[in-house]
Amino acid sequence: MEELAMLRQLIAQLQDFLQLYGSPPPPSSDLPLYLLHYHHSRPPPPLLPQQEEHHRWCIPHIDDGSADDYYSLVMAAGKSGNSKMLEPAKPPSNKKARKERYRGKLPGTTHETDAMEQEIWKEFPEDLFEAVIARLPIAAFFRFRSVCQKWNSLLNSESFSQLCAEVPQVNPWFYTVSHENLTSGAMYDPSTKKWHHPTMSFLPTKMTLLPVASAGGLVCFLDIGHRNFYVCNPLTQSFRELPARSVKVWSRVAVGMTLNGKSACLGYKILWVGCDGEYEVYDSVKNSWSQPGSMPADLKLPLSLNFWSQAVSIDGTLYFMRSDPEGIVSYDMITGVWKQFIIPTPLHLSDQTLAECEGRIMLVGLLTKNAATCVCIWELQKMTLLWKEVDRMPNIWCLEFYGKHIRMTCLGNKGLLMLSLRSRQMNRLVTYNVINGEWLKVPGCIVPQGRKRQWIACGTAFHPCPTATA
DSSP states (O other): OHHHHHHHHHHHHHHHHHHHHOOOOOOOTTSOHHHHHHHHHSOOOOOOGGGSSOOOOOOOOOOSSOHHHHHHHHHHHHHHTGGGGGSOOOOOSSOOOHHHHSTTSSTTHHHHHHHHHHHHHHTSOHHHHHHHHHTSOHHHHHHHHTSOHHHHGGGGOHHHHHHHHHSOOOSOEEEEEESSOTTSEEEEETTTTEEEOOOOTTSOTTSOEEEEEEETTEEEEEETTSOOEEEEETTTTEEEEOOOOSSOOOSOEEEEEEESSSSGGGOEEEEEEETTSOEEEEETTTTEEEOOOOOOTTSOSSOOBOTTSOOEEETTEEEEEEETTEEEEEEETTTOOEEEEEOOOOTTEEEEEEEEETTEEEEEEEEEETTEEEEEEEEEETTTTEEEEEEEOOHHHHGGGTTSOOEEEEEEEESEEEEEEEOSSOEEEEEEETTTTEEEEOOOOBOTTOOSBOOEEEEEEEOOOTTOOO
8 A cells, every 4th residue: 555655646637747747648449448447437627728739648547456467557658668658759840830839729818808897998097098099100190090080080179189289290201202203292201211292282283382481290381373371281181272472572582481389280471582672471360461560770780691502590590591691591481571691602512501400500511622622511609600511421421522512402301311413323312310310222213103213303301190181
């Protein structure tokens, strides 16, 4: 009996091991008689989920009998090779992934999980939900819109618009127009380094519209004849044609745009100014143009505005670049006051344009000496009103310009600059991050189902905002 007790203790230990790592296999025809009797006479114990795929151990049930019987049984098994049944089975050669092994093994688990998730999301605070959605990347936001009408209706929610206005603005997008296709535009997302080609069906198809300014996610367009203004949100197709101007000036004009508050929901203003001193201001709240006053006498006319340079907006004040005398002209959209600043331009500079970053006025242009050309960045020093060089394009990039007649166009001037550099032999697009000084090459713009790279003619930077309405 002592031997039987020891054997029972050994079997108990093996059964504990069995519960952790395996389960009895189904009966087989080649098993010994006593094992077949065990399988047919006793129902198998309940299986754990992880035991269903791996039947590794087979332990006979010991209840009655002598120790000699079981001793001889073990010895006989060892001599005949049946002891392999007590060894771990070799894993199958073609293992399935764990996710596939357990798929469908627990009936009711999926239903219970779904019910639990429904209960969780049912009690999820609506304001917190909108706050999370407001911080999604733009591309992800528009994918999420298609889920249901409720989510799509967030675009018209005032609370959601306020949350979007509170989210810090990151890198802007760029709306551009190419030489090959002046009637449609392309948008570049620097975060994903991808071009998007929106369908602007609401814009007049028989006119060439050029993006001239932006604010709060809205882009202002002016037709090539300098007669009609349009405002739209390129992301949502929100569109408005501005009323006719009261002052009939068909010559070239400079345009600037500002917001009445933190977002476009409070309205916006647009200013156009001509070289002879005519100007008007459009107020979206009143939907009308007005002429607040006249140019001060100390401003030299004509203004000799640099139309290649887009206006810069800082705290409600617009800054325009002029060439004679060299410097900047500013207009405060709140007080209606004009000012001028005489600032000499750096020597050997061409194609210069204004930019801004975190309230600082920047200057970008081509610096050419002999046959060498380089893109340089300057910052305006407020105390001395002089330009100070702060960065320039890497020399290895500038080597490509050596001996070539390079022209440059600034397609966006809001913290992240996009520059178009072109000659007869080349056409390059690069971005420059004013904050971290990073230069990056931009992939070529190719229209859908096309192979030819587009030559970008003009463009403007805008901060994408899905809730901005024209």
